Amino acid sequence: SALTQPASLSGSPGQSITISCTGTSSDVGGNDYVSWYQQHPGKAPKLIIYDVSNRPSGVSNRFSGSKSGNTASLTISGLQAEDEADYFCSLYTSGITLEVMFGGGTKLTVL
Amino acid sequence: QLQLQESGPGLVRPSETLSLTCSVSGGSIRSRSYYWDWIRQSPGKGLEWIGSVYFGGTTYYNPSLKSRVTISADTAKNHFSLNLNSVTAADTAVYYCARQGTLGDFDYWGRGTLVTVSS
Numbered sequence: 001s002a003l004t005q006p007a008s009l010s011g012s013p014g015q016s017i018t019i020s021c022t023g024t025s026s027d028v029g030g031n032d033y034v035s036w037y038q039q040h041p042g043k044a045p046k047l048i049i050y051d052v053s054n055r056p057s058g059v060s061n062r063f064s065g066s067k068s069g070n071t072a073s074l075t076i077s078g079l080q081a082e083d084e085a086d087y088f089c090s091l092y093t094s095g096i097t098l099e100v101m102f103g104g105g106t107k108l109t110v111l
Numbered sequence: 112q113l114q115l116q117e118s119g120p121g122l123v124r125p126s127e128t129l130s131l132t133c134s135v136s137g138g139s140i141r142s143r144s145y146y147w148d149w150i151r152q153s154p155g156k157g158l159e160w161i162g163s164v165y166f167g168g169t170t171y172y173n174p175s176l177k178s179r180v181t182i183s184a185d186t187a188k189n190h191f192s193l194n195l196n197s198v199t200a201a202d203t204a205v206y207y208c209a210r211q212g213t214l215g216d217f218d219y220w221g222r223g224t225l226v227t228v229s230s
Contacts, residue, residue, distance in 0.1 A: 033214045033215045035215055035216045035217070037158075037217070044207055044220035044221065044222055044223055045158065045207075045217070045220060046220075047216055047217060047218050050212070050214070050215075050216035050218075051214065051216070056218060088157060088158055090158075090160075090215060090217075091215065092214050092215020092216075097171055098146075098163065098171040099160070099171065099173070099174070100148075100160040100163075100211075100215050101160065102157055102158040102159065102160060103157070104157045105157040105158070
């Protein structure tokens with residue numbers, strides 16, 4: 001993937017964890033159209049963050065997004081068992097043409 | 112409440128064409144506010160954007176699949192379709208249709224349909 005995520009992370013209930021999504025100055029560093037998705041096994045992905053740091057209606061405020069340079073980040077605070085899932089970042093670009101790319105995904109385990 | 116539902120064969124022979132349809136209810140695909148997309152996920156792997164169709168029929172494709180993909184919309188039936196030709200085992204995946212806001216956020220997804228490429 002052009003967007004690099006850690007393959008796996010783990011944390012204990014109540015802790016905070018941060019998932020990174022690293023690109024280049026030409027993609028992540030060049031716009032603010034980063035989204036994050038949560039996917040439970042056998043389910044479709046669910047949008048949890050868009051435009052780097054915005055939460056859709058109904059998404060817990062324990063999820064927050066940010067960006068610094070060429071790296072976008074998803075932070076989950078107050079980790080809960082239900083947060084155990086795969087998380088994917090995505091980036092929208094509209095240079096010569098519209099394109100969307102996804103990160104490889106991070107499997108989050110709640111210990 | 113917007114709903115998307117994928118339909119099509121679950122098994123496709125190698126070298127043939129994979130064809131799927133996404134039926135949309137609770138909203139119109141004629142909206143100028145959204146794109147309508149196909150995304151796939153190979154077993155145990157990550158997500159791969161396939162392409163989009165927009166109001167008026169404008170399409171955008173993943174460069175790596177562009178030579179084999181066609182996405183079209185039927186506004187009368189309120190559905191959009193995916194054709195992927197010359198398939199191989201590498202095209203085996205769960206195929207999702209989704210609604211995309213105009214800046215890359217996929218806010219509604221279908222449940223996904225598994226398509227296996229095998230003889």
